[in-house]
Amino acid sequence: MMLGKTQNIIRALGRRIAAWRGRHLVSFVDEDPEQVESGKIYVIGEGGHPWYAAMACPCGCGETLKLAMIEGSRPRWSFVRHWDDTVSLKPSVxxxxxxxxxxxxxxxRIDWC
Known part of the structure; x- marks a missing residue:
């Protein structure tokens, strides 16, 4: 039980540091958010099955990007959630x-091509 509490404290601290450094954080939701916040990548799905990811375009144009994650979709993205709730997406957008x-x-991090 103590280990779980320690892990939660470490994750929360990691989230704060990542947000302070301008990193995108993952947020798991059941449905489309009404407003997509900059700096967040929303993974939308149910029961641990992601359907798609949504994020504000990092260029600042104001568009919401939706990236399919359902098997068989073309193109299809996958993600990795890191210990500090940052996320990596594959392939590039x-x-x-x-x-x-x-x-x-x-x-x-957003790495521009």
């Missing part, structure tokens, strides 16, 4: 319309 941003999300 490349918008073919609008702002045409192309970037990776690695350990909550």
């Amino acid at each position: 490349w918008r073919k319309v609008g702002c045409k941003s192309h970037f990776w999300v690695r350990d909550g």
